[in-house]
Amino acid sequence: MMTLLQHGVLAPFAFGFLRRALAGCLALSLVAPPLGVFLTLRRMSLTADVLQHGILPGVAVGAILGGLSIWWMGVGGLIAGLIVALLAALITRATNGREDSGFAGVYLLALAIGVTLATRERGLDLTHLLFGSVLAVDDDALRLMAGISSLALFGLAFIWRGLVLESLDAGFLRAQGGMGGIWHAGFMALVVLCVVGGFEALGTLMSVGLMMLPAIASRHWSQRLSGQVGVAVLIALISSCAGLLLSFHANLPAGPAILLVAGAVWIASLLLGPEESLRARSRIFP
Secondary structure, eight states, rough: OOHIIIIIIIGGGHHHHHHHHHHHHHHHHHHHHHHHHHHHHTTHHHHHHHHHHTTTHHHHHHHHHHHTOOHHHHHHHHHHHHHHHHHHHHEEEEEHHOOHHHHHHHHHHHHHHHHHHHHHHHTTTTHHHHOOOOOGGGHHHHHHHHHHHHHHHHHHHHHHHHHHHHHHHHHHHHTOOOOOOHHHHHHHHHHHHHHHHHHHOTTTTTTTTTHHHHHHHHTTTTTTTTHHHHHHHHHHHHHHHHHHHHHHHHHHOOHHHHHHHHHHHHHHHHHHOOSSSSHHSSSOOO
């Protein structure tokens, strides 16, 4: 048993690249799932997916201007994500339409621009931008991921109370003179920040997976917001560790391996969880 633990679990993390990958994923696991819980609570689950496509033009421009510098790409992605969120909100208010329609139009245009820029720039690896490389996380990328996670955690703690009120009863908050728009804008900024933090490891197409899969799985384990946040973080931490080990032993891409583990936990939660699962709602399972 000890030999299995030593060689199967501990030995892989003797490699520095795997330790850096684990540290970065654990940092993201502390902040991304709570944001995902709020996205599901606010019925905005697909918004994060929109934003992960929306940051691509900024990432591509950052790579063109600064090479493959994680800082240039990170700042470019952050600016692009904030512009996408702002444009979608302005279009929604100006046309009195649905917010998801505004997001869909803006993000499709942003995705087309980003892919065009990335493919026209010689030496820029589009595959790396779209799918990331967890095992290629270097010290600069790790510092960026840790810094973004810390900033996002402090930001979430600062807006927590107002965000909870605005998510559960926006009408009551407005009646009490609360500034729901500010909490919403702050929340969207944190989501963009977290998506940018994850793109280097998981890519622009998969960075949301660590945010949303644990969040939707947590709904099957608790009805309380605090319980869902705690479970979501735990699932993300376990998925990061188990996914990296699966990648190492099965020779799989690390990012997809992490999300495969998180997806497996979600499926198990959907089937057997104590809250709103198939087991809880049917007689298929005893």
